[in-house]
Structure formats: C-alpha cells, structure tokens
Amino acid sequence: MQPLSDLLVLDFSTLLPGPLASLFLAEAGARIVRIERPEGEDMRRFPPRFGETSAPFAALNRGKTSLAIDLKAPDAVERLRPLIEKADILIEQFRPGVMARLGFGPEAMRAINPRLIYCSISGYGQEGPRALEAGHDINYQAIGGLLGQSLKRGEPAPLPPTLVADIAGGAMPAVLNILLALRERDRSGQGCHLDIAMTDAMPTFAWYGLAQGQASGRYPQGGEGLLTGGSPRYGLYSTADGWFLAVGALEEKFWATFCAAIGLEEALRDDRRQEAATRAAVAALIGAQPAEHWRALLEPLDCCCTVVRTLEEALADPHLTARGLLDRQAEEPGGRRIVSTPLPLAPVFRDAAPALRKVPAVGDEAL
Structure with a gap:
C-alpha cells in the first residue's frame, strides 16, 4: 500500500527539515526529485562517509533522485518547466524572498x-x-520559549533537546500540512x-505551562513546571556510576511503586508537601547505586522508570x-549499504522506498 504513489514532489530544500519531510512522502510512495546546485547540496559533504557518499545525506535521501541545475541561470525555470507542470508538491527551505528572486516563487510556480x-x-x-534572520534549531527553541521551560537562572545549562525545531517544528508540520492541502x-x-515556521511550533511543547499561565495569571518559571523540573516524579536522576535514570512516575500508582522500590521514607512520599526535600531524598537514593542496579530493579516493576540508553x-x-x-x-553508488534513519510511519509503508540512486548528470538530459 503506497497511498502517495501517484504524486511527484520537487524538493529544493537542503540539510534536515525539508529532506526529512520529503522522505516521509517517499516512504508513502511519492516520487521525489531533488533539485540541487551543480556541486550538490551541503549535506553531501557531511561526515562520516562511505566511499563517495555522506552517511547523513544517504539516510535522509534514500528513495529519491537528484537533478543538478544552476537556479541562477537565465533558462533555469524553462528547463524545469516540464517537471513543474507535472509536480504535485514543491518543498523549499530558503530564506523568504530567495525563491522569488530566482524566478521560482509561489506565484510564478502556481501560474x-x-x-x-x-x-x-x-x-x-x-x-x-524576524523573517529574514538567520538561525538554527537552538535559536528557534530559545525564541519560542521551549528552552526557558527547563532552564533555571544561575544554574548550569543542560544541552537542549536535539533538533526539536528542525524535526517537530519543520519536517513534521510540513508533512501534516501537505497532506491537509492535498x-x-x-x-x-x-x-x-x-x-511553515519552525519557531511557531515551539510554544506547542509548552502547552501545559501556557494553560497554567492562562488560568492563573502566572506562567511557570524555568524548572517549576510539572514536566520541566518542578516535580520529583518526573525528571532525570544521576546514578552512582555517572549515568541517568529517567523517572516518569506521575500517576499515584506508579509513584507509590517507585517510592517503595527505592526505599523512600514514608514522610517524604507525599511530595506535594515538600517537593524540594522529596526530590533531594530521591536523588540521594538513586545516586547511591549504579545504573544497572536500577535497570534490574525498576524496569520490571511497570512504574515508568527507565535507565537512559546510549x-x-x-x-x-x-x-x-x-x-x-x-x-x-x-545505498551509495558503489553498492555499499548503511542503516538509515527510522521513520515512525505505519508498518504498511515500511518497504515503500527504494534505495538511494546515484545523482544524474547535470543538464537537460537529467530531466
């Protein structure tokens, strides 16, 4: 079952969000033609490499074909016209106005x-x-309020969630809205x-804090929220060997099982009374044993506690x-294969996309 097998997608994007979005469409059967500059997009040069091929590029672009063309050439639009006339979807990831200056803006293409x-x-x-500002994932998380949910002033800053803006703010909304548009x-x-603006999606991840602020008139500060450091029932605890236990025992039945298993004293189990003291006591208990001890003890108990995996x-x-x-x-041109990025698509789509093909030659013959 390949529900998008009758669709043609022109993908002008580079790096992660756009290519990942078109990969989702490829997994569902769509034909993806990547439009790249003559020397190829930047991701082709990302390490590590397998022979001639970048492993990150191969992971994101399996099942697609590529067409190399100079978009600044006077005849670029005419050379691509046969594809534009047949295409169902076009994905681009330049700063606002760039595609229009090249003659490939939305009005020109839909004409x-x-x-x-x-x-x-x-x-x-x-x-x-901010439309014309440069930025990366960490900047979009910062502007959109996501980072501020878990950061406490004056304390060491943890690394932000990896590529949340690029994937959950860029690729995922692009696919969802493309399907709605179809x-x-x-x-x-x-x-x-x-x-699709990656920053626009960041407040979505702070939905609970937004609801609290709207209802009470006070928005939670960094580290105060139920899911962002304010509760001892939900967070990361260091183990004796320097690794981490992820605790998500929010519901009372899970919390009771967790507290009994680690031996938390009865007076601290009602964490609503003294959250800080409960958290400190839990941290001390978890920090007294290595990760493998907690893996063996807690993971079989069905209390929403798991040791962090590498x-x-x-x-x-x-x-x-x-x-x-x-x-x-x-598959790279030489035939060597690498394991590539998993996608959370329904199992029925999992074998939809063929292996990555070699880039066609530059010129009209590639059309």
Missing part, C-alpha cells in the same frame, strides 16, 4: 501549475520582524502556499529491533 502545493519551510516564517485540493482543484544500546534494544525500525538501508 505554471495552479494545482501545485508549494511548501516553504523557514525558521521564522515568510513574514514578521485533501483540500481534492475538493477545490487548487493548490496553495504553505508557510544510542548504541538503543540500536540493539530488543523492542526496537522487533519493531523493524532499523531495517531501512540506503
């Missing part, structure tokens, strides 16, 4: 193909005071221009391997 769904992914959106096009026969351990986890999440492989 050629009114059914085209044109998806722009950017850090701050196509309009607004549904609308089924009814109206018309395409549209989608404005990436290498996660790849070997029996659950992940049983689910087939790591079965995808990408």
Whole structure:
C-alpha cells in the first residue's frame, strides 16, 4: 500500500527539515526529485562517509533522485518547466524572498501549475520582524520559549533537546500540512502556499505551562513546571556510576511503586508537601547505586522508570529491533549499504522506498 504513489514532489530544500519531510512522502510512495546546485547540496559533504557518499545525506535521501541545475541561470525555470507542470508538491527551505528572486516563487510556480502545493519551510516564517534572520534549531527553541521551560537562572545549562525545531517544528508540520492541502485540493482543484515556521511550533511543547499561565495569571518559571523540573516524579536522576535514570512516575500508582522500590521514607512520599526535600531524598537514593542496579530493579516493576540508553544500546534494544525500525538501508553508488534513519510511519509503508540512486548528470538530459 503506497497511498502517495501517484504524486511527484520537487524538493529544493537542503540539510534536515525539508529532506526529512520529503522522505516521509517517499516512504508513502511519492516520487521525489531533488533539485540541487551543480556541486550538490551541503549535506553531501557531511561526515562520516562511505566511499563517495555522506552517511547523513544517504539516510535522509534514500528513495529519491537528484537533478543538478544552476537556479541562477537565465533558462533555469524553462528547463524545469516540464517537471513543474507535472509536480504535485514543491518543498523549499530558503530564506523568504530567495525563491522569488530566482524566478521560482509561489506565484510564478502556481501560474505554471495552479494545482501545485508549494511548501516553504523557514525558521521564522515568510513574514514578521524576524523573517529574514538567520538561525538554527537552538535559536528557534530559545525564541519560542521551549528552552526557558527547563532552564533555571544561575544554574548550569543542560544541552537542549536535539533538533526539536528542525524535526517537530519543520519536517513534521510540513508533512501534516501537505497532506491537509492535498485533501483540500481534492475538493477545490487548487493548490496553495504553505508557510511553515519552525519557531511557531515551539510554544506547542509548552502547552501545559501556557494553560497554567492562562488560568492563573502566572506562567511557570524555568524548572517549576510539572514536566520541566518542578516535580520529583518526573525528571532525570544521576546514578552512582555517572549515568541517568529517567523517572516518569506521575500517576499515584506508579509513584507509590517507585517510592517503595527505592526505599523512600514514608514522610517524604507525599511530595506535594515538600517537593524540594522529596526530590533531594530521591536523588540521594538513586545516586547511591549504579545504573544497572536500577535497570534490574525498576524496569520490571511497570512504574515508568527507565535507565537512559546510549544510542548504541538503543540500536540493539530488543523492542526496537522487533519493531523493524532499523531495517531501512540506503545505498551509495558503489553498492555499499548503511542503516538509515527510522521513520515512525505505519508498518504498511515500511518497504515503500527504494534505495538511494546515484545523482544524474547535470543538464537537460537529467530531466
């Protein structure tokens, strides 16, 4: 079952958000044609490498073909016109205005193909005071309030959640809105221009704090929220060997099981009375034993407590391997295969995308 097998996608994007979005579409059967500059996009040069191929590039671009063309050339639009006329979706990730200056703006493209769904992914959106600012994932998290939920003033700053803005603020909303736009096009026969701003999605992750602020008139400060450091029931605790236990025992039944297992004194189990004292006592108990002790004791108890896995351990986890999440492989031109990025798509789509093909030659023959 490949529900998007009749769709053609032109992907002008680079690096992570756009290519990941088009990879989701490829997994569901869409034909993806990447439009790259003659020397290839920057991700092709990211280490590590397998022969001629960048492993990160291969992981994100399996199942796609690439067309190399200089978009600044006077005849670039005409050379791509045959593809534009047939395309269903166009994805781009330049700063606002760049595609229009090149002659590939949404109005120009939809004049050629009114059914085209044109998806722009950017850090701050196509309009607004920050629209033209440069940024990366960490900046979008900072501006959007996500980092401020867990940071406490005067304390060492933890590393931010990795690539939340790029993936959950860029790639995921792009795919969701493209699918919604396809549904609308089924009814109206018309395409549209989608404005996906990675920063816009960041307050979504602070939904609980937003609800608290709206209801009480006071927004929680860094480290105060139920899910952002304010409760001893939800957080990371250091173990004796320098690793971490992730505790998510929010519900009373899980909390009671957890407290009994670690031997927390009865007077501190009602954490609503003295959250700081309870947290300190839990931290001391967890810090007295190595991670493997807590793995063996707590994980079988069904109390929402798990030892943090390294990436290498996660790849070997029996659950992940049983689910087939790591079965995808990408192929470099020489034939060598690498395990590539898993996607949370329904199992029915998991074998939809073929291996990565070699980049066609530059020129009209690649069309």
